[in-house]
Amino acid sequence: MRFNRMLLSTTLVIVALVIQVSVLARLHLPGAVPDLVLLTVLGLALVYGHVGGALIGFGAGLLSDLAPPADHAAGRYALVLCVIGYLAGLAKPETGRLKSATGPMAVVVVAALGATLLYAGVGALVGDDAARHVGLPSLLFTAALYDLLLAPFVVPGVMALARRAENDPLAETGSATKASDVSSGWLSGGTGLRIGSQRGGLRMKAARSRMARAGRIKGVKRL
Missing domain, CATH: 1.10.1760.20 (Arp2/3 complex 21 kDa subunit ARPC3)
Incomplete structure (x- = not known):
């Protein structure tokens, strides 16, 4: 018991x-x-x-x-x-x-x-x-x-x-933490990556697209 x-x-x-x-x-x-x-x-x-x-x-x-x-x-x-x-x-x-x-x-x-x-x-x-x-x-x-x-x-x-x-409140907290980890894994496409890393990758892609657009505008001005 x-x-x-x-x-x-x-x-x-x-x-x-x-x-x-x-x-x-x-x-x-x-x-x-x-x-x-x-x-x-x-x-x-x-x-x-x-x-x-x-x-x-x-x-x-x-x-x-x-x-x-x-x-x-x-x-x-x-x-x-x-x-x-x-x-x-x-x-x-x-x-x-x-x-x-x-x-x-x-x-x-x-x-x-x-x-x-x-x-x-x-x-x-x-x-x-x-x-x-x-x-x-x-x-x-x-x-x-x-x-x-x-x-x-x-x-x-x-x-x-x-x-x-x-x-048991501790058991409920532990189960809630496990549930959030599982949901994070599903949201990241099942690759085991965290949501934060996925957001960082999106930010890098956005920055690269901005740089590419800026280069295109300068090229147009040279012409």
Whole structure:
């Protein structure tokens, strides 16, 4: 991953995690907690693809595992978000632009349900049966509902920032310089000569024609 991708992804994930832990988790909503980190990973995966989505998901999940109050084994949510980021990256549009909001909203719902089920499944493997006491159906419903309500305010903004970070001004300048060199080569007849040398040749031809005209006029005067 490039440095600008890493910097932007780390910043967005940390901001989302701080808001989720300090604000959303303290609202004491019924059922699940709105997963702002999951929405951030989805927005980045829809721009960077499946490989970037998997790496970002793993890092974001690991930070979530270590962030207080951590009440589960480290690496559990990292595995979940790694898988979700990879699968969401497969839904990246080929042109990089979304034609409608239906696709991302469907990705959000599937990701919310899949993350909850996968998290509960991994917990069952390690002996954590907290999902049974809370009620898995209510967790699935509230997780999908909360994430779907937050998605229009989070996912488009994350995707816009990720696309803007991809536009490198130095690369654009270099491409513009190459384009001007190519156009100069075409204008010079494909000989590789510069426009300035072509102008110098035209000036020399003009000067020679003036000298020839002056000699003809003097010859006429001698006659």
